[in-house]
Amino acid sequence: MLGVCYYPEQWSQSLWREDARRMKDLGLTYVRIGEFAWSRFEPEPGVYDFAWFDESIAILGEAGLKVVIGTPTATPPKWLIDRHPEILPVDPDTGRVRGFGSRRHYDFSSDVYLRECERIVLALAERYGENPHVAGWQTDNELSCHDTTLSASPAAKTAFQAWCAARYGDLQALNTAWGNVFWSMEYRSFDEIELPVGAVTETSPAHRMAYRRFSSDQVVRFHDAQVKILRAHSPGRFVTHNFIPMNETGVDNHAVAADLDFAAYDNYPLGRTDLLMAGDDPEAFRPYMRTGHPDFGTFFFDQTRGLAPGAFWIMEQQPGPVNWANHNPRPAPGMVRLWTLEAFAHGAGVVSYFRWRQAPFAQEQMHAGLLRPDSTHAAAWPEIETVLGELATLDLEQNPTVRAKVALMVDVNAQWLGEIERQGKSYDYTHILLDHYRALRALGLDVDFVPPEGDVSGYALVVIPALSTPSAKTLANLAASGAIVVFGPRSGAKTLDVTLPEGLPPGPLRELMPIRVLSVETLRPDCSGALTWNGKAYASRCWREEVELAGEGEVLARFDEGGPAIVRSGRAVYVASLTDRDFLADFLEGLCAEAGVATQRLHKDVRVRRRGGLAFAFNYSDARTPAPAPEGADFVLGGAVIGPRDVAVWRDPS
Amino acid sequence: MLGVCYYPEQWSQSLWREDARRMKDLGLTYVRIGEFAWSRFEPEPGVYDFAWFDESIAILGEAGLKVVIGTPTATPPKWLIDRHPEILPVDPDTGRVRGFGSRRHYDFSSDVYLRECERIVLALAERYGENPHVAGWQTDNELSCHDTTLSASPAAKTAFQAWCAARYGDLQALNTAWGNVFWSMEYRSFDEIELPVGAVTETSPAHRMAYRRFSSDQVVRFHDAQVKILRAHSPGRFVTHNFIPMNETGVDNHAVAADLDFAAYDNYPLGRTDLLMAGDDPEAFRPYMRTGHPDFGTFFFDQTRGLAPGAFWIMEQQPGPVNWANHNPRPAPGMVRLWTLEAFAHGAGVVSYFRWRQAPFAQEQMHAGLLRPDSTHAAAWPEIETVLGELATLDLEQNPTVRAKVALMVDVNAQWLGEIERQGKSYDYTHILLDHYRALRALGLDVDFVPPEGDVSGYALVVIPALSTPSAKTLANLAASGAIVVFGPRSGAKTLDVTLPEGLPPGPLRELMPIRVLSVETLRPDCSGALTWNGKAYASRCWREEVELAGEGEVLARFDEGGPAIVRSGRAVYVASLTDRDFLADFLEGLCAEAGVATQRLHKDVRVRRRGGLAFAFNYSDARTPAPAPEGADFVLGGAVIGPRDVAVWRDPS
């Protein structure tokens, strides 16, 4: 099913009915509204005006559309900020208050703001919670966007002290856990504790990790308060949230999503590709500038799918040029259709376009919609008509997403650790995760993302690029799964308080793997070393560990210096170096074969994904390319050769 | 006529008489003094000391020199700042007060400072306004230099609120005009309005544009107050201001210049070239490092000439190495003479060197003068002797500047828009303007700059790289002129409040041109597209518009994707893409031919300029190069072959 994001408050009321009719005629099902409208819901403190919203919902509902209400808490109005300027967050890098004038100008630790949010959400939930046209709710909008998770406000400092007190109980426990003796950093009481910002040189990594965990908890606290109100007053309606790329939030997205029915993602393939490939040569970038990179969208789809049980939504889908990347090209013809089908192939339940009509004013006036500002059809319109017909053919309800054979474990602690303790300037957890993902996808594999303590039963292969602090539960799950488990370097590297584990890394991982990491070196990205596996030399990059095998185990690969580079013990494999995608593809291909997982080497611009009994193939290239389908496949869409920027779908008996 | 900048307060009084004699003997006419001497005019609050200035003027005047007094308002003294620290500006990017210790430490919105300036200017005007040696006045010095137009001070905020109230009258009008509903940015009263600084993410472009316009108006207000006093108390004397490069001020320079007799420019070819070519390869940069680029000086000369009716001045001319660019080479031998003649060719009335004697102290001690600190002749001296002789020959008074055949329209709103709403990171209005200028100059054309509502009568061709908000007056002027008018992309793109115009861009331009801009894409500079004109493919760069021809008109060129890239309707041409200088030269050459404007393709390092009955050619290269003069030309200076860094002048019958 398809949907659209709509802002009735931005348009003359005279347009509403016609807009609703055209949405319905096009074939849309859902309409998200309300998410930035606080100044219209409550134009003066305590003075509510819901009449316009009542009517707007009625018009949409009567036209046969289902409404999703976004809570407006990403945009507190000016009067609220003027009354309570302490709501504003403080930039930890500069100490400057981040003011009114755009959006997300609030501090997750502000109790004042939390109460105000509870008040407005309650007002909406009470009024619309059982409205028959309301299908569900979106909390806030893109939590943590614009680097808002971290704040150095007085509210954040006080809350951090309380968080520390609750977590450590005893001040000496904190001093010991953090190693505060190191530079006379010891505290005598919790209210002496500072935020780890603005110091002369680097603060303790334990201190910074606590601040990251605390900040993540504050986002969860803020978010859960809304979910709780919506659950209480809107029975039978779903509650979701539209996530931005998971690595950009600085929070534990699994914790945020814990109480949601399903997660949603805002998908802007061209903007993301422009930013992610900003340092790439034009030869590398140009093929994808109007298509997006074939692995960047799905990397986030698959993560979003892993956040919550229900089929995820694309809450906002790019329909044309956007306004916020460094450069904003037009999608190549056919790409809006392709991206839409791709989302469904990866398990989406709904794809909702952002936005109905391009606004002629304010920050996003250069962001395309389905309609131009003058209400004429924008370029994406006919592609959406096409895709609606195709979706009818595919019968996706009968082809629900099933568990993949391969899981990729994503660890927010490892991401935080990599940001806090760089050790090597070019170490980047997200790029490492993406490299593993791309290698698996290039082998034609479907990939599920699982959090560290997530359910890994049923997987044949679990790939863990880095797992900084394996818990007993994680280790037990992995052992019980029967999967082959591949750990990357920096796994077991630290305790939760960012100290080296007892007996050296990989600490508790030694249950699976009798090794000790004796030392670590980091190298410039342009000065790699090598490792030899299977008689062939591969790059050993950036992060290299000196490993001692202290028990039963097999050395699968060695560094050029001679020491073990990959060690295997039973079904556990430890790769003691960062590598590259060439190595990962070769190495993981072998493990898949052993695990009975079929792989196929795909054309670099073709990607495959299965959903229920259907296999989808997406051709990102501008050339006709053979579909990676079996001989005699039964095509539901397209055929044995896929056109440029086209899609093929066949029945998959596997 | 030539002049020089002089700071008697920086030298022992014993030197003054001899200095004046040597200036006169050299052949100088004008001496600018006083511009930084506030702490000497008023060493204690309210205690004036003008005796030394009286004497200085008397000595210069008695030596036969004419004095230009600079008002000292660029350098408020310490006691004034200590008494009124609220005079200091606040950096909008950091929120930090910009303190005392250099110059320009004042806020254009400070009423306190405005009153203080009126007081000191009045004191000077009353004392020297009718002094027979005083020929004229320079207001302040290089207004807006060091990015001082924008300030985030409390004074600026209050003044901005008042400006908004005056402009919009009604708060709802402002909310509507700016589209404040977008992110609940609505205000309830004018005193709720913030400056668009320090917000979490980007503020509304309407808000930022208003802040830019307001800030420009504050500079004009500040400047006009001085002009008014000088006019009242110094009858018959000229009033001018020395501008920095127009794009660097962030103000509407035409508005600043509105009440001036003529505009002046401070010309530092090597410093400008070092900065403008800082990203260029050494092969590209080296030929110009000691000459300056042949189009960078005149680009500003021609703009300065367009600011006010009288013949412009070079108020400060670089005479040797300066101190403020990244690297500060020595001018090649002959360049000080060449630059001087070039300024006159472009219409200068006076060229005044900065400075008489190199200061041995303070910020500019590495900046050359006509004399070294020990009063010996610096390198430029003999070149100035030469040029004085040549000027006598050329009889410039009899060869006044006449209107060119080609005008380039420069639009500060388009510059602001490009800075506020980047859309494509590499979009740079000034570079676009410069590219058009360079293409025209490479065709041997004289170019006048005109503001959007300026007089365009008599031009055969008007080139408008971007005109963001065409007014009715502008359109009427263009229609009446009979000129061929070439619009670049982003013309008619916005209303004055930075919203998309009714019926899509180019809004009111549709009077001349029946097109609609359906969408815009921006591309990385290294990933251009193409357009085909006249059977040849050219680069279509950075900014590309999807255009629909909705009436009578001819498609002159098409994008590689097939849509119209250039549309013509009558004498109006719309180019829907940024291009490059190769295209511009070819395309504009054709239009010149049609318009009956003679062109000639010049050697890349040779430039031509006509003044009255004289044609000047400047050879920036280090090789002997043929003068682009007609067979049998009557040379007044030089001849048919121009030496390296040399000049030829011939009588131009055209």
Add this chain to the structure above:
Amino acid sequence: MLGVCYYPEQWSQSLWREDARRMKDLGLTYVRIGEFAWSRFEPEPGVYDFAWFDESIAILGEAGLKVVIGTPTATPPKWLIDRHPEILPVDPDTGRVRGFGSRRHYDFSSDVYLRECERIVLALAERYGENPHVAGWQTDNELSCHDTTLSASPAAKTAFQAWCAARYGDLQALNTAWGNVFWSMEYRSFDEIELPVGAVTETSPAHRMAYRRFSSDQVVRFHDAQVKILRAHSPGRFVTHNFIPMNETGVDNHAVAADLDFAAYDNYPLGRTDLLMAGDDPEAFRPYMRTGHPDFGTFFFDQTRGLAPGAFWIMEQQPGPVNWANHNPRPAPGMVRLWTLEAFAHGAGVVSYFRWRQAPFAQEQMHAGLLRPDSTHAAAWPEIETVLGELATLDLEQNPTVRAKVALMVDVNAQWLGEIERQGKSYDYTHILLDHYRALRALGLDVDFVPPEGDVSGYALVVIPALSTPSAKTLANLAASGAIVVFGPRSGAKTLDVTLPEGLPPGPLRELMPIRVLSVETLRPDCSGALTWNGKAYASRCWREEVELAGEGEVLARFDEGGPAIVRSGRAVYVASLTDRDFLADFLEGLCAEAGVATQRLHKDVRVRRRGGLAFAFNYSDARTPAPAPEGADFVLGGAVIGPRDVAVWRDPS
């Protein structure tokens, strides 16, 4: 002798005795302790706890080790900062307070903090000053590290005003000396004087130079207060300080070291090389990424040796990967031994490793020690065993360091000038100094560093890359020495108040050299000019002076433009341009020959250094390389061919 840095407070008391035994068994002599332990010495305000330290010293001493106590003043505890937040420094670039949470969070101008430091140092000195196990003291730790010399605190401002009053006495003298008339920057009283920070554009160079000198004096004041207490209460013990690279402190290190017995240096070859070569191509960097660059360590050794009379120490020697560079590789096998021998060859008395055991917590947990966190031997251990045996063989006590034949004069005023008045963006005094050093070292020369007024008697050649303000004493010393003296450009360029000297540069240098510098140009590093010497063209880079020979003298080289590039008068030589190492090697080789100093062109990765009767050669390459020893040399260590990363030592009869 060897030592180690140890932090008993970071380990269970149960480990102390065993640690001491293992140190002794390894063969270590010295143990530095205490330097960051303020929060343990004084856990509550005024409540001292020295029992643990008493025991720690006793255990070490009884094991036969000598103790060096570091004063803990680099890490004031939280309670002290909370009581006196005015101790904190303020970042001059941002105006932000630099807070608690790491180290060095104090302002050198804080009288409160000075008193607190005197109190804690006195307490330590009284208690341990005559302890038989205590051999000496280290003041603070790495003074000025993390850019802490400059502060914009209120305390710094007040102290700066007092410093100005003391230095200039009369306000008019200051205004005149600084040239404050220039932009009406004149002050009326000392308490009007601002710090030269946060102004609109650049402040006066005189003002900034005064601030640099003042800031340096404040560090000296702070440091001397500790030395005085230690001298008074710890008779017979040495006092030293561990310096960071001299150019990074922003202070006059000779002044800091004036009252020390010897200076110490913290030597991290790989971290330094990673940072110093960060912009280099991988081909250039890779050979040294695990060895360090052959001239970067000794550049600082030789400077440290020149700071104080006694044999310098390496107080902290890198024993494995560190944690703080951009990338932190492992040392190549053998390098810890090589670096250790190299330090002794350059005159070290003791090399002390940082640190005994790798900490498993806090900021430096990724920094290697001699032991791993689990107390097993880290990689360096066997190399230290080897080096201890070799040191016994070499009998260094009998081979004390003697004065070299060549001196390099290092001038902190020239460094400050280069930072304050860049003129050419790529001008970098430290790189210029290093280039001269490298050229001399490539010729096989031993090099002493001398300060401007240092003793230069006995040198055959004194190389002075830049000496901004030659004093009468310096000139007299140089004249008396009989040495050939080579001055680089920018010598004699300024007075101490950063004004051009009377009669133009090189001011007082004209006593030795009858020249005037008429002008200066600076060039982009990729756009060099040329000079011709000895019939060959060399690069003339970045900084080029126009020189007039105004008396007796010989022009040794000319610029491509024709003017004198090198002038010689008697034994004084003036090079009027920056050049490159190729030129410097050729040119200095000739002067050495004239001065009777033997040179030899070394392999690029081999360096030689003499100590007493021994000659050491260090092979940084990974190939076997001939030792640059005479035929039939008597090898004490190694032989005629040096292995990769190996060392040879032979008896040197010279």
